[in-house]
Amino acid sequence: MSALAALVEAGALAAAHQPFPCVAVDVATWEQAIDGLVAGETTLLSVWGDIGRVRMALLGPDSPAIAVLSLECPDGRYPSIARLHPPAIRLERALRDLFGLEPAGLPDARPWLDHGRWDDGAQSPAASYPFLPVEGEALHQIPVGPVHAGIIEPGHFRFTCDGETVVRLEQRLGYTHKGVDRLLAGAPLAQAVRLAARVSGDSTVAYSWGFARAVEAALGIAPPPRAVWLRAVMAELERLANHLGDVGGVCNDAAFALMLAHCAVLRERVLRTSATCFGHRLMMDRIVPGGVTVDLDGAGLTALATMTAEIRRRFPPLVKLYDDLASLQDRTVTTGRVSAALVAQFGAGGYVGRASGRDFDARRVPGYAPYDALSFEVPVLQEGDVNARIWIRIREIDQSLSVLDQLLRGLPTGPVRVPVEDIRTGPTEALSLTEAFRGDLLVWVQLDAGRVARCHLRDASWFQWPLLEAAIEGNIVADFPICNKSFNCSYSGHDL
Amino acid sequence: MLNHLLQGLRRPLTEKPPPADPELAALAATLDAAAQRRLGRSLSIRAVDAGSCNGCELEIHALNNAFHDLDRFGLRFVASPRHADVLLVTGPVTKNMREALERTWRATPDPKWVVAVGDCGADGGVFAGSYAVVGGVSAVVPVDLVIRGCPPTPVQLLQGLLSLLGG
Numbered sequence: 001m002s003a004l005a006a007l008v009e010a011g012a013l014a015a016a017h018q019p020f021p022c023v024a025v026d027v028a029t030w031e032q033a034i035d036g037l038v039a040g041e042t043t044l045l046s047v048w049g050d051i052g053r054v055r056m057a058l059l060g061p062d063s064p065a066i067a068v069l070s071l072e073c074p075d076g077r078y079p080s081i082a083r084l085h086p087p088a089i090r091l092e093r094a095l096r097d098l099f100g101l102e103p104a105g106l107p108d109a110r111p112w113l114d115h116g117r118w119d120d121g122a123q124s125p126a127a128s129y130p131f132l133p134v135e136g137e138a139l140h141q142i143p144v145g146p147v148h149a150g151i152i153e154p155g156h157f158r159f160t161c162d163g164e165t166v167v168r169l170e171q172r173l174g175y176t177h178k179g180v181d182r183l184l185a186g187a188p189l190a191q192a193v194r195l196a197a198r199v200s201g202d203s204t205v206a207y208s209w210g211f212a213r214a215v216e217a218a219l220g221i222a223p224p225p226r227a228v229w230l231r232a233v234m235a236e237l238e239r240l241a242n243h244l245g246d247v248g249g250v251c252n253d254a255a256f257a258l259m260l261a262h263c264a265v266l267r268e269r270v271l272r273t274s275a276t277c278f279g280h281r282l283m284m285d286r287i288v289p290g291g292v293t294v295d296l297d298g299a300g301l302t303a304l305a306t307m308t309a310e311i312r313r314r315f316p317p318l319v320k321l322y323d324d325l326a327s328l329q330d331r332t333v334t335t336g337r338v339s340a341a342l343v344a345q346f347g348a349g350g351y352v353g354r355a356s357g358r359d360f361d362a363r364r365v366p367g368y369a370p371y372d373a374l375s376f377e378v379p380v381l382q383e384g385d386v387n388a389r390i391w392i393r394i395r396e397i398d399q400s401l402s403v404l405d406q407l408l409r410g411l412p413t414g415p416v417r418v419p420v421e422d423i424r425t426g427p428t429e430a431l432s433l434t435e436a437f438r439g440d441l442l443v444w445v446q447l448d449a450g451r452v453a454r455c456h457l458r459d460a461s462w463f464q465w466p467l468l469e470a471a472i473e474g475n476i477v478a479d480f481p482i483c484n485k486s487f488n489c490s491y492s493g494h495d496l
Numbered sequence: 497m498l499n500h501l502l503q504g505l506r507r508p509l510t511e512k513p514p515p516a517d518p519e520l521a522a523l524a525a526t527l528d529a530a531a532q533r534r535l536g537r538s539l540s541i542r543a544v545d546a547g548s549c550n551g552c553e554l555e556i557h558a559l560n561n562a563f564h565d566l567d568r569f570g571l572r573f574v575a576s577p578r579h580a581d582v583l584l585v586t587g588p589v590t591k592n593m594r595e596a597l598e599r600t601w602r603a604t605p606d607p608k609w610v611v612a613v614g615d616c617g618a619d620g621g622v623f624a625g626s627y628a629v630v631g632g633v634s635a636v637v638p639v640d641l642v643i644r645g646c647p648p649t650p651v652q653l654l655q656g657l658l659s660l661l662g663g
Contacts (some may be wrong), residue, residue, distance in 0.1 A: 117591040118627050146596045151543040151556050175592045176547040179628035194622050201551025201647065217569055225558035246558075264561035271558070282551055355549060492549045 004060030007033050008067050018217040020366075022055075022068035030071045030079055033058065037085045043347035044463075045433070047081060047091040048456040054078045054411065056088075057431065057442060065366040068431060068444075073101065080105040085402040087346045109462035111401055113174040113495060117352040131170055134160045139167065142477065146175045152492035157480070166474040169469045171220045176495040184455040189215065189289065190451040191418065196443070197284050199457055200493030205231075205238040206436030207457065208287035212442035213368065215289040218430035218447045221420060227291035228369050233304075233407050234274070234283045234292075235435075236400040241270040241310070242411050242437040243400070246488050252290040252323065254331035254481040262318050266311055276300055276407040293419030304408060308401050308452055319394055332387040333364055336465050336483035338473040339384060346463040350439025351392040352487055356384035362435040389486040427453055436460060438490060459493030497503050539571045539657075542580035542604065546597045546636075547590030547629065552614040552645040556584065558650045571657060577603040582657075586613045588620040588629040601637040608641040611656060620640045 001009070010032070025033070033056065036042045043179025045057035045066065053259035055070045071078055080103035093101040110130060134141070139160055147221045148314035156172040179198055184192050196211035209231050216223060223231075225382035248263025271281040277288050285292055322328060338348075343356040351426035353360055361378040363371040379395035381388040427448040434441045437462025447453040470485045473481055543556055559566040566572065576582050577600045589597060601610070612633035615621035620631030633639050643656035 011564050081499060113592075115592045117594065120591075146593065147544055147577075147600050151545075153545050153550055153553065154596065176587070176590055177628050178547055178588060178590055178623045179626035181625075182628075183626050187511070191622075198549045198551070198622055198646075201549040204549075204551065239641070245554075261562060264558075265563070266562050268558060268561050272630060282554065282647070284551070284646065315624065343592055480620070490550065491546070 002060050002062050003036045003039075004058055004062075004064060004067050005486070007036070007069060008064065010435065011069065013071065014429070016218075017068065017222075017354050018428070020066040020068065020390065020431055021064055022070060022429060022431075025069045025071055027071070027079060029070065031139060033069055034079070034081050034084050037081065040344065043344075044081070044085065044087050045347065045440075046444075046456065046458040046462075047088050047095060048120070048444065049095050049099050050454060051099060052076065054101055055444075056282065057232045057444070066431065066433065076100055077262055078102050079101045079103075080107075083107070084104050087466070090456075090466065091108065091462060098432070113177045115174055119292040122361060126334065129172060131158050132168070132174075134168060134289050135265060136162070136167075136279055138162060142175045153379070155491050158464045159480070160479060161477055162247060164478070165478070166475055166477055167473050171465060171469060174495050175490060177496065178492075180457065180496040181455070184452050187452050189447075189450060189452065192455065193288050194285060196455070200243055200459060200490040200494065201282060201284075202435040203238065203438060203441065203490065204284045205234045205287060205457075206434050206441050207443075208285070210434035210436075210441050210457075211445070211455075212287050212289045213432040213434065214430045214443045214445045215420070215447065216430075217432060218445055219289075219347050219420065219427045221290060221418065223291045224415045225370075226414045227416045228414060229407055229411050230292050230296055231287050233404065233411075234278060234286060234371050236407070237270055237274050237277075238283065239437040240269050240404075241274070242488075243397050244311075244315075246485065247318075247322075247397075249331070249488070250386065250485045251328060252481060254328055256325070258327050259318060259322065260326075262314070266314060267305065269307050273303045276303040279392060279495075280419050281479065285289070288417070290418075290420040290457045291415070291478075293417070295416045296411070304404065307403055309402060311397070315397065322390070322394075326494070329387065330478070331482060332390060332486075334383075335479050335484060336475060337383070337385045338467050338471045340382065342392045342467055342470055343384070345468060348463045348467055349435075350462045351389045351396070352439070352464045352467060353439065353459075354378065354380050355388035355392045357382045360440070362433045362440040367431060368432075368434070370407070371388060371403075374402050374412070386482055386486040421450075438493075439464065439486065456492075457496065460491040461491075461494040464489050465494060509567050512538055514520060514550075517573035528556050537550045539582060540574045540580045541584050541657075542577045542600070543584045543586070544577075544597060544600050546585050546587040546593045546633065547623075548614060548616055550618070552586035555647045555650055555653060556586070558605070558612045558642075559653060564650045564654065566654075569657075577601075580604050580606065581608060583608065584612060584613055585609045585633045585637075585639075587632055588616040588623040588626075588631055590629050592628070594630055596634055597633075609626070610637050610642060611641045611643060612658075613643050613653070615644055615646045621646065647660055 010029045011025040014022045043059040083105035097114035142159040145156040154175040158170045160168040197208045241439045244267040251259035291351035340357040343358045359380045429446045431444045442458040444456040529646045617633045
């Protein structure tokens with residue numbers, strides 16, 4: 001029996017949780033689960049909670065692929081996971097900020113998302129956050145942000161440097177915290193869908209899809225086959241647009257603007273095709289529980305064929321250019337390395353994980369329709385540097401084009417939406433794992449009488465941001481932008 | 497590399513605005529005149545994300561691509577508020593970003609304009625009413641223009657900047 005199956009066996013099965021088991025556990029089993037994480041038998045997918053209850057989702061090596069453990073903590077205290085397993089540190093700090101749950105033994109007691117600004121009466125000064133102490137001769141610090149020089153999201157980076165070399169980067173996030181958890185609690189389904197689509201704009205399709213799949217699982221609704229396939233068309237368009245933008249963006253951060261100019265043209269083609277096909281450049285609010293809001297017509301099909309042909313014609317010469325340019329490779333090869341061990345420990349998904357040997361893609365495991373009917377490769381590299389993260393994207397662009405071809409060839413006919421009615425009585429829960437362009441996105445919902453009682457959204461960035469701190473160590477300050485862009489973590493998706 | 501550069505010499509990398517966008521051509525003519533009247537040929541824009549979902553930033557980025565090529569209108573993005581004429585502010589203004597926005601605004605020399613971008617920048621959008629957001633840019637700094645949309649398209653963004661200049 002696998003470690004995860006043993007944990008499920010030890011708890012009391014909660015019936016209304018789809019499609020993965022959710023079990024109520026005691027403190028001993030909770031601790032046993034933490035031991036399993038430390039031993040690497042399972043991977044932490046998320047930690048979230050409610051008043052008086054904390055949950056963790058775990059990924060196992062076989063069956064069940066995923067399980068949720070739920071621990072009652074009426075006094076608001078529970079044994080900290082982060083005490084032994086560092087990937088949980090920020091999640092537990094956030095959980096304490098938002099729900100007042102105290103993780104006993106949490107090694108980092110500082111607030112995370114709470115900057116002392118939510119209560120309009122009492123404002124704590126900006127400087128009150130204690131950064132980790134540094135000691136040593138000739139060290140100097142560079143504070144950056146929250147307002148950055150580029151057109152990017154806000155966050156604070158505190159570099160400690162020895163000359164040009166970064167000896168430590170400490171991130172401070174939370175600037176874009178909008179209170180999504182609270183807004184979702186009690187929201188009618190229609191409003192919740194719009195909120196989920198606006199957690200991270202670059203992944204709006206993935207968020208909408210993940211949310212829709214969780215709601216459909218909770219309510220026992222099957223969306224029409226054509227809708228499922230159209231969702232995948234949107235998801236691959238989103239992946240293409242983001243990867244094209246990133247390949248150009250990373251090269252631009254190495255001062256090679258030509259690549260950005262070319263890639264931005266291709267990205268724009270994808271956005272315009274998306275608008276032609278689905279009526280919105282980012283395809284926001286197109287996926288809803290029960291199906292999709294817009295069908296693909298003949299003009300859309302033609303636009304898609306033109307777009308894939310153009311990318312196939314124009315992207316390979318750009319890849320060759322990247323590969324042939326020694327001065328560019330000099331900036332990306334061996335820069336910003338992340339070890340395979342760290343990636344495995346943090347369960348980092350997406351190109352960050354796959355560039356460091358972690359062979360994981362939610363489209364395959366646990367897998368979801370229509371990807372089970374499609375053939376595609378999941379590229380994995382071992383080097384873990386900026387170059388590897390670029391190459392993962394390059395190869396995923398190829399794969400997305402192939403997946404799009406398959407989707408359009410096999411697109412089922414029929415309706416694209418079924419009505420969603422909450423016919424269940426009493427609360428029902430579900431969890432979905434969706435592969436966004438950035439990595440696996442976890443959505444957990446608890447529905448009650450047509451409303452969202454609670455919803456937890458865990459962006460892939462939660463387990464990637466901390467690795468950026470590791471990646472930059474020993475690199476020069478000037479290589480931070482290129483490392484950062486090669487990660488392209490979400491601020492808004494993380495800050496919620 | 498040489499091939500790519502030679503290709504660039506033979507055929508400009510910056511493509512003409514596609515015919516599907518007649519609005520753009522019209523914009524170019526008017527915007528140019530207005531920008532010249534007020535600010536010569538230069539209008540420097542500093543983008544400030546005050547807690548957006550990043551959707552608006554993606555479309556602001558698209559203003560710089562070869563299709564929209566913001567530079568040809570005399571509009572450009574700058575890295576510091578001290579160099580800016582316009583603050584382009586996105587997001588519902590989270591309480592955690594409020595002070596940073598105020599300080600950015602104070603760092604921008606007069607005369608200056610503030611453009612609130614997106615439905616969130618206008619009034620908080622779907623996040624209005626949350627304990628963690630102020631709810632709209634105008635609640636924190638004076639706003640001269642609102643460009644709505646979720647997110648606004650690059651063409652809408654251009655139209656907005658134009659109406660600021662013409663107003």
